Amino acid sequence: MIDYWKLTRDFGPGDIVQKFVPGFSEVSPYYGRVTAVHKGIGFVDVQWPFGNERVSPEELVRVNAEFAYYLPPSLDFSYYPGWDVEKQKQSSARATLWRTTELPQGFHKELARAWSKGADEVRAYDELWHRYATVGVNDEAMRDEIQKWYRFARNTVDVYLQEVARKTSTYWTGQNRQHRATKKEVEAGKPFCPKCGGRMRKTLYKMAEGQRLRLFACPKDLFIIRQRDILGPGGEAIDW
Numbered sequence: 001m002i003d004y005w006k007l008t009r010d011f012g013p014g015d016i017v018q019k020f021v022p023g024f025s026e027v028s029p030y031y032g033r034v035t036a037v038h039k040g041i042g043f044v045d046v047q048w049p050f051g052n053e054r055v056s057p058e059e060l061v062r063v064n065a066e067f068a069y070y071l072p073p074s075l076d077f078s079y080y081p082g083w084d085v086e087k088q089k090q091s092s093a094r095a096t097l098w099r100t101t102e103l104p105q106g107f108h109k110e111l112a113r114a115w116s117k118g119a120d121e122v123r124a125y126d127e128l129w130h131r132y133a134t135v136g137v138n139d140e141a142m143r144d145e146i147q148k149w150y151r152f153a154r155n156t157v158d159v160y161l162q163e164v165a166r167k168t169s170t171y172w173t174g175q176n177r178q179h180r181a182t183k184k185e186v187e188a189g190k191p192f193c194p195k196c197g198g199r200m201r202k203t204l205y206k207m208a209e210g211q212r213l214r215l216f217a218c219p220k221d222l223f224i225i226r227q228r229d230i231l232g233p234g235g236e237a238i239d240w
Contacts, residue, residue, distance in 0.1 A: 005042045007057035012037060017046060017060045018156070019116065026153040027061065030075045030112045049075045050113040072098040072108040098148075102141040104132055111149055121150045179230045186232055189240065193218035202227070202240070214240070 011017070011034050019028040032046040032053075043054050098108070110131065114124040125146050132142070185191040193200050200216040200223070214227040227240045 005039060008037050008039045008042055008044060011044050011057060011060065011062065015062050017062050019046075019055070019059055020061050021059070021118075026150075027156040028112070028115065029149055029152045029156060030071060030108075030115075031063075048112065048116065050109045050116070053116070070097070073100055074106070074108045075112065099141050099145050102138050103145060104135055104137060107132070107137075107142075107145070108149075111146065115149070115153065121146060124150075179225065180233060180235065181230050181238065183233050186238055191216060191230055193221065193223050195223045196221050200225075216240075 013034055013036060015034040017032050017034060018030070019032070021027075030049055032048040034044055035047050035052065036045040038044070038054075042057065044057050044060060046053055046055050046060070107128070110128060111124060114127050119127065125143060128142060128146070129137075129139070179191075179194060181191045190199055190201070192198065196218060198218055198220045200218045203215050203217045205213040205215055215224055216227055216230065217224045228237070230238065230240070232238045
């Protein structure tokens with residue numbers, strides 16, 4: 001069971017966060033700032049570009065503020081105290097990554113709102129088309145921007161996981177509990193535990209049918225994973 005009260009200790013007012021959606025393997029292509037932490041009920045209040053939301057801490061990841069340079073200009077943090085506006089101005093060249101002039105003002109905030117409600121790419125397009133069709137929005141530009149947005153959300157997961165791990169221990173990288181090991185772990189022949197960081201040990205599990213499963217187990221917190229589910233740094237299979 002997840003202890004949400006303990007998870008809230010990882011966050012504090014002012015932290016910059018993104019929302020993680022495990023079922024879709026996506027991280028929000030926008031940022032929010034923690035405004036309050038409610039340890040008693042195990043929730044966190046976050047100010048997103050489109051409004052404030054009370055969120056479970058298991059849905060949040062704390063990230064580097066500089067990643068905001070890659071976001072649509074309307075979703076930056078220049079309106080928050082303490083954000084370095086001069087650095088944000090230096091990233092103006094990256095604004096060409098997004099259609100800032102061909103789409104109505106506030107388009108990306110409404111797209112962020114649709115994403116936060118769980119809308120897939122098709123549903124998001126349908127909602128925004130009905131909202132902006134009357135103002136003569138460029139349909140091709142809107143389709144391209146929405147596709148880019150969802151592609152960005154999917155790709156951000158890989159960026160986040162690799163940055164969080166920083167190549168120090170085995171880390172989760174995909175569905176079906178697949179993990180990736182670092183180069184040093186592969187060379188040593190034994191990965192580190194993704195929970196406590198301790199060295200895992202090889203073991204065999206004999207099933208009733210006589211089949212044997214080759215596992216890695218952590219003697220400290222009993223984290224167990226099949227050896228074949230730990231891939232190399234590039235996603236290649238490793239003969240442990």
